[in-house]
Amino acid sequence: MKKEVRxxxxxxxxxxxxxxxxxxxxxxxxxxxxxxxxxxxxxKKSKIDLDNVAVVSGIxxxxxxxxxxKLDSFHTTHGRAIPFATGLKLANPDLKVVVFSGDGDIFGIxxxxxxxxxxxxxxxxxVCVNNFNYAMTGGQVAATTPLDANASTAPYGNxxxxxxxxxxxxxxxxxxxxxxxxxxxxxxxxxxxxxxxKPGFSLIEVITPCVTLxxxxxxxxxxxxxxxxxxxxTVIEHGADTRxxxxxxxxxxxxGKFVDKERPTFLDAMDEHMIKILxxxxxxxxx
Amino acid sequence: xxxxxxxxxxxxxxxxxxxxxxxxxxxxEYCPKDVLELSEEFNVKGYxxxxxxxxxxxxxxxxxxxxxxxxxxxxxxxEEEEEGEKGESRP
Amino acid sequence: xxxxxxGVLTGSHYIDGDYAIAEGGLAAGCRFFAxxxxxxxxxxxxxxxxxxxxxxxxxxxxxxxxxxxAALIGAVWGGKKVMTVTSGPGFSLMMENIGLACMMETPLVxxxxxxxxxxxxxxxxxxxxxxxxxxxxSHGDYEIIALSPDxxxxxxxxxxxxxxxxxxxxxxxxxxxxxxxxxxxxxxxxPPAEEIEVxxxxxxxxxxDKYLPYKLDKDGIPFMxxxxxxxxxxTTGLTHDERGYPVINAECxxxxxxxxxDKIRDNADKIIMTEEDQIDSAExxxxxxxxxxxxxxxxVQMARKAGMKIGTMRLKTVWPFPEKRIKQLAKKVKAFVxxxxxYGQVVLEVERCASGxxxxxxxxxxxxxxxxxxxxxxxxxEAAK
Numbered sequence: 001m002k003k004e005v006r007x008x009x010x011x012x013x014x015x016x017x018x019x020x021x022x023x024x025x026x027x028x029x030x031x032x033x034x035x036x037x038x039x040x041x042x043x044k045k046s047k048i049d050l051d052n053v054a055v056v057s058g059i060x061x062x063x064x065x066x067x068x069x070k071l072d073s074f075h076t077t078h079g080r081a082i083p084f085a086t087g088l089k090l091a092n093p094d095l096k097v098v099v100f101s102g103d104g105d106i107f108g109i110x111x112x113x114x115x116x117x118x119x120x121x122x123x124x125x126x127v128c129v130n131n132f133n134y135a136m137t138g139g140q141v142a143a144t145t146p147l148d149a150n151a152s153t154a155p156y157g158n159x160x161x162x163x164x165x166x167x168x169x170x171x172x173x174x175x176x177x178x179x180x181x182x183x184x185x186x187x188x189x190x191x192x193x194x195x196x197x198k199p200g201f202s203l204i205e206v207i208t209p210c211v212t213l214x215x216x217x218x219x220x221x222x223x224x225x226x227x228x229x230x231x232x233x234t235v236i237e238h239g240a241d242t243r244x245x246x247x248x249x250x251x252x253x254x255x256g257k258f259v260d261k262e263r264p265t266f267l268d269a270m271d272e273h274m275i276k277i278l279x280x281x282x283x284x285x286x287x
Numbered sequence: 288x289x290x291x292x293x294x295x296x297x298x299x300x301x302x303x304x305x306x307x308x309x310x311x312x313x314x315x316e317y318c319p320k321d322v323l324e325l326s327e328e329f330n331v332k333g334y335x336x337x338x339x340x341x342x343x344x345x346x347x348x349x350x351x352x353x354x355x356x357x358x359x360x361x362x363x364x365x366e367e368e369e370e371g372e373k374g375e376s377r378p
Numbered sequence: 379x380x381x382x383x384x385g386v387l388t389g390s391h392y393i394d395g396d397y398a399i400a401e402g403g404l405a406a407g408c409r410f411f412a413x414x415x416x417x418x419x420x421x422x423x424x425x426x427x428x429x430x431x432x433x434x435x436x437x438x439x440x441x442x443x444x445x446x447x448a449a450l451i452g453a454v455w456g457g458k459k460v461m462t463v464t465s466g467p468g469f470s471l472m473m474e475n476i477g478l479a480c481m482m483e484t485p486l487v488x489x490x491x492x493x494x495x496x497x498x499x500x501x502x503x504x505x506x507x508x509x510x511x512x513x514x515x516s517h518g519d520y521e522i523i524a525l526s527p528d529x530x531x532x533x534x535x536x537x538x539x540x541x542x543x544x545x546x547x548x549x550x551x552x553x554x555x556x557x558x559x560x561x562x563x564x565x566x567x568x569p570p571a572e573e574i575e576v577x578x579x580x581x582x583x584x585x586x587d588k589y590l591p592y593k594l595d596k597d598g599i600p601f602m603x604x605x606x607x608x609x610x611x612x613t614t615g616l617t618h619d620e621r622g623y624p625v626i627n628a629e630c631x632x633x634x635x636x637x638x639x640d641k642i643r644d645n646a647d648k649i650i651m652t653e654e655d656q657i658d659s660a661e662x663x664x665x666x667x668x669x670x671x672x673x674x675x676x677x678v679q680m681a682r683k684a685g686m687k688i689g690t691m692r693l694k695t696v697w698p699f700p701e702k703r704i705k706q707l708a709k710k711v712k713a714f715v716x717x718x719x720x721y722g723q724v725v726l727e728v729e730r731c732a733s734g735x736x737x738x739x740x741x742x743x744x745x746x747x748x749x750x751x752x753x754x755x756x757x758x759x760e761a762a763k
Contacts, residue, residue, distance in 0.1 A: 009302060013358040018612070021623060026356065028309030028334065033356030041353065051608035056452070067612055067624060072605035074455065075614035075624070077478050080448035083412075083440060087449030088605060090436045091410055091456025095606050113448075116441040183317075185353040223311045223356075266438075274431050283384070283434035 016040045016050075018070050025064060029215075029223025031182030031208030032062055035129055036069070038185050038206075039100070042192035053096045056085040058105035060136045061210075062129040065100040079109030082117045085124045093123070093267055093286065096196055103130040103144040103205075107163055111143070118172035118201045123265045125195045125202045129182075130165065131210035139213030146249040150217045166258045167242040169203040176202035177242070177259035181230040182209065184255065191257065199265050207253060220250075298365040299347030301339050307359035310334035314351035314360055320344040323351065379578055381405050381538075383571035385433045390567050395560040396421035396463070398530040399489045399553060400429065401568060402537025403461045407576050408487070409435030410458040412449035414442055414468060417501040418557040419491035422463040443468035447475040447488075454484045455613075457604035459541060459579075461487040465557075466495045466508055469515065476550055477516035478615045480638055483592070483600065485544035485579065487537065489553040491560040494745035504557040505745035506668055506719040510726075512552045513697045519635050521642035523649055524552040524697040526667040530564045536694065542577040543649060547641055548599050554696060556719070558669040558748060582609070591622040598641045642698055651694040652703065656682075660689025661712045662761050665704075665728055667693040669748055670717050677717075677754035686762055696724060704731035713761035717741035717754045737761065 026032050043050060050071055057066035059078035066073035076084045081099045089097045099106070106114055106128050117124065133151050134140040141151035144165065145158045154160075169177045176198050178191040188206055195202030209215060209226035220226060230253060238256040245254050264272065267285065274282040301322070308330055315323045315337050322345045326338040337360070339345070345362065352361040385404035393401070400422045403411070411430070413423040427437040435458075440446040443464055450460045464472065469490050479486060494500025495507045508515075512524040523543050527536040533555055540551040582589055582601035591611045592600045603609040616624035617634050642649065657663065662681075666674045671692040681688045689711070693700065704714075704727075713736055716725040721742050729738040741757045743749045 009361075009363050011302070011304065011358060011361040012352075013361070017358065018623070023307050023357065029311040029313075030356055033358060034313070034354055037353055037355070037358065051610070052606055054605040067614065070610050072610055073612045074452075074605075075612070075616065076448065076451070077474055077615055080444060080475060083445035083448035084452035086438070086440075086445075087410070087412060087452025087454075087460075088456045089452075090438065090449070091453035091458040091460075092604070092606050095456065112441055113445050116445070183354075185350070223313065224316055227313065227316070270436075278431055282431050285434060285436060 013037060013040060016043075016070055017068055021068055024068055026061060027212040029209055029211035030061070031223070032065065032129055034182045034185065035127065035188065035206050035208060036065055038188040039127060039192055041189040042196065045189065046193050046196055048096055048196065052094060053098065054088055056081045056088065056097065056099050058101040058110065060102040060105045060134065061131070062100060062102035063105060063136070079105055080113065081105065082110055082113040082124070082126070086117055086122050089122060089124055090267070097124045098196075099124055099126045101128065102135070103128055103132070103165070104134040104142040107165065107168070108134070108143050115168070115172040118169060118174040120266045121173060121175060121200045121263050123199050123201070123267070125192070126204070127192065128165065128203060128205050129208045130205050131208050131214055133210060133214045135210050135213045139217055146247055146251070148249045149214070152217065162247070164242065164245045164247070165203070165205045166245050170242045170259050173201070173263070174203050174259060175200035175261050175263050178203070178257040179205040179207070179245070179255050181207040181234060181253060181255065183227050183230045184234070200263060297347040298343070299345040299362040300365040301342070301345060301351070302361050302363065303336060303338070304359040305330045305336040306332070307357045308334055308336035309357055310336065311356060312337070313354045313356070317350055317354055319348060319350065320346055379576060381571040381574035381576050382407055386568060386571040386574060388568050388570045390565060392563055393530060393566050394421065394563045395527070395530040395533040395555055396491065397425045398533035398566050399463060399537050399555070400425035401566070402534040403487065403541070404429060404433055405534070405568065405574055406459065406538040406541035408459045408461045408541065409433070410450070410453040410460045411437045411462060412440050412446045412453070412460070413462040413464070414440055414446050416465045416468045418493055418560050419463040419465050419489065421560070422489065422491070443471040444475065447472040447479070450486050451475060451479050451482065451484050454486055455605055461489065461541075463489040463491065465491050465493050466499060466505075467497070469508055469511065473515040477518055477520065479550045480516070480520040480522065481615050482613050483548040483638070484550065485548050486550050487540045487544055487553065488550060489537065489555065492554065492556040500746050502557065503746040504669065504719060504748065506556055506670065507723070507745060509554060509696060509718070509720065509723045512554055519639060521639040522550055522552060522697055523547065523642065523695065524554050526554050526693055526696050527559060528668055528671050528692065529559060530562060530566045533559065534566050534568065538574060538576065542575070545577045545579050546599070547645065547649075548580070548602065549642060554668070556669055590620045592618065592637065593620045594637065598644065646698040647702070649695060649698060650700045652700055653692040653694065655690045657689035657691065657707070659687050661687045662715060662758060663689045663691055663707055663711050664715045664717070664754070664758065665691045665693065665724070666717050667696055667724065670719060673749045673751055674717055674754055676751035677758060680751065680755050681758045686758065688758065693724070699727045699731070701731045704728055705733070708732040708735040711736050713737040713739055715739045715741060715754070715758050715761050717743070717749050719743045719745055719748065
C-alpha cells in the first residue's frame with residue numbers, strides 16, 4: 001500500500017497523465033515512458049490547446065500510450081490507428097491528431113494504411129516507437145527486426161530483410177520524416193513540435209529500448225546497455241539520403257531530420273480542385 | 288561560488304517518487320553532474336530507487352525528469368522554494 | 379428534428395436501390411463516406427462522391443474495406459454521421475472493426491448489397507447469404523440491428539431509419555439489401571426535408587470533469603462526446619468500465635456484455651418492423667424479406683386462389699429477430715414457409731423460435747437469381763398436407 005505523501009509540489013507530468021492509471025504497465029528500462037515525456041514536453045512548448053489534441057493508438061506496448069495520456073484518446077484495433085486517425089481528422093479538421101503506435105502495429109499489419117495516408121498527405125503526425133519486435137505478444141520478429149537478430153518466431157536468427165522506415169515514408173510521400181532514439185530527448189521533442197506545426201503527413205521514428213524481449217533474446221543487457229549503444233553508434237545526419245538509412249544488427253544508427261518538404265494536404269487538395277471544377281456550386285467542407 | 292555580475296547558477300531540488308521507480312538507472316547514468324545514485328533500500332515493488340547523492344551539484348538541467356520512463360523524478364528550482372513559494376517554482 | 383434540406387433531393391426520381399441508399403444517407407445527415415468499390419454496391423459510393431461536393435462533406439475512397447470501416451469509426455468520434463456500402467467480401471473484411479464499433483458503442487450505417495457467395499462467388503448476381511453474418515460476423519457477444527428493404531423506395535426510407543436507430547441505440551446498423559434491389563430502377567419519392575425525421579446523437583452536455591463515457595443513462599444507453607470538446611475521454615476496444623479505461627477481469631466483462639447487448643434485446647419491440655397480411659386466419663405463414671418477399675407475393679396469390687389460408691410476414695427488421703411474434707404464431711399456425719436466397723439462414727431462426735410447435739419449411743435458392751414462384755408454391759402445398 002502506497003503511503004499518502006503530502007506534496008508541496010507535483011510532478012509536471014501529472015496534469016498530462018491519467019494519474020488514476022499510473023503506474024503504467026511498461027517494463028523497467030522500457031523507453032516508451034521517455035517518449036511520452038518528450039511528447040508531453042512538445043505539446044507544452046507548442047502551446048497547443050490540449051482540448052484540441054487527439055491521440056490514436058493501435059495495439060501493442062506503445063499502443064497503451066493512448067490509455068495513459070489525459071487527452072481525447074482512442075485505443076483502436078491492431079494496425080488500424082492510421083485510418084481511424086484519418087476519419088477523425090476529416091470529421092473535425094481543427095483537431096491535431098497524433099498517432100502514437102509501435103513499429104509492428106504501423107508498419108506490419110498497418111503497412112498498407114501507412115503508405116496510403118502518406119500518399120494522400122493526411123494532416124496527421126505519426127510517432128512510431130521502434131523497438132524492433134512485436135513486444136506485447138512476447139517478442140516476435142517484425143518488419144523492422146534487423147538481419148540476424150533473434151526473436152521468438154525467428155529462434156535461429158532473422159533472415160528476412162527489414163524495412164528502412166524513413167525510406168518507406170519518403171517514398172510513400174510523407175512531408176516530414178525524422179528518426180531519433182529515445183535517448184535524444186530534446187531532439188524528439190523538437191521534431192514533434194515541428195511536425196505538429198507543419199500541415200501534412202509527418203513520421204517521427206523513435207528507436208527505443210525493449211529490455212524484456214528484444215534485449216533479452218539477443219543478450220544485449222538492460223535498458224542502460226541499449227541506451228549506451230544508441231549513444232555510441234548514433235550519427236546525426238540531417239537531410240541524409242533515405243536510401244542509406246538501413247539499420248544492421250547493433251550497427252550504426254543514422255538519426256536526424258531527413259525530409260521536410262511542402263505538399264498540399266488531402267483537404268487542401270480537395271478544396272482547391274473542387275473550386276476549380278465546380279466554382280461557386282462547391283459547398284466548401286465545414287460550411 | 289563565483290558571481291559574474293548578476294548571473295547566479297540555478298540550483299535544483301530533486302523530488303523522487305520512490306515507489307514508482309523501477310530501478311532502470313537512466314537518471315543515474317545520464318545526470319551530467321553525477322548527483323544521483325541507486326540506493327540500497329527497496330521500494331514496495333522491490334526495486335532500488337535512486338537517492339540524491341550530492342544535492343548542491345544539481346543545476347536544474349531537468350534531464351533526469353525528461354529521461355525517466357516512469358514519470359517518477361522531477362526537479363524544482365531550489366532558490367525560490369527556499370524563499371517560501373509552494374509549487375509555483377517552475378518557469 | 380427535421381432533416382437538413384441541403385442533403386434532401388426532394389422530388390420523384392427514377393433511380394436504383396444503390397442510388398436510393400446514397401440519397402437516404404444524405405437526407406439523414408450523413409456527411410462522411412469512406413468506402414471501397416465492390417460490385418454490386420459501387421454505385422452508392424459513386425453517387426455519394428458526385429453529390430457530396432454540392433452538399434458539404436467528405437467522400438474518401440480508402441485503400442481497402444478495413445481502412446474504410448476504421449475511418450468511419452474515427453469520423454463518428456470526430457462528430458459526424460457516417461456510412462459506407464459494401465458486399466460480401468468487403469463485409470467479411472470489415473468484421474473486426476465492426477466489433478470495435480460495437481465495443482465502443484459507435485453509431486454508424488453499413489449497407490451490404492448482397493451477392494452470391496461464399497468468397498468471390500457471383501459478383502454481379504443476387505444472393506441473401508450474409509444474413510447470419512450480419513449478426514454473428516465479428517467475434518464475441520454483441521447485438522446489432524439489420525434492416526432489409528425490398529425496393530429502391532424502401533432503400534431510401536430504411537437507410538434514414540437505419541441512421542435514426544443507430545443514433546438512438548449507439549450501435550452499427552446494417553441495411554441488408556441485395557444485388558436485385560440494388561440494381562433495380564423504380565420510382566423513389568423523396569419528400570421535402572420538413573417531412574423527414576432525423577434523430578440527433580445523444581450528446582453529453584454536463585460538466586467536463588464529471589464525464590463518464592460509458593455510464594448508462596435511464597434508457598440504458600450512455601451519453602456520447604466527440605474529440606475536441608474538452609472532455610478528454612478515453613475509449614478502447616479492450617473490455618472497459620464506465621470511465622472507458624480497460625479493466626481486464628471477469629467482473630468487468632460481466633458488466634460489459636449486458637451493456638452492449640441489453641439495449642437492443644430489451645428494446646426489441648420498439649425496433650422490430652414487420653409487415654403482416656392475413657395472419658389471423660392463416661394456417662401457413664410465409665416469412666420472407668428483401669427481394670424474395672416480392673417473389674413470394676406471386677406464390678401466395680396463387681395459393682390463396684386455390685383456396686388455401688396463407689398469411690405473410692415480411693421482415694423489414696431481420697435483427698433483432700422477431701422471436702416473440704414467431705413464438706406466438708407457432709402456437710396457432712400449422713407451418714412456416716421461409717423462402718430465401720441462401721442455403722438456410724433466417725429459416726434457422728424461425729425454426730428455433732417455432733420450437734417444434736409449427737413445422738418449418740425452407741425454400742432455398744442458392745443464389746444468382748430470384749426464386750421461381752412455382753417453387754415456393756410447391757413447398758406451400760407440401761406444408762399444407
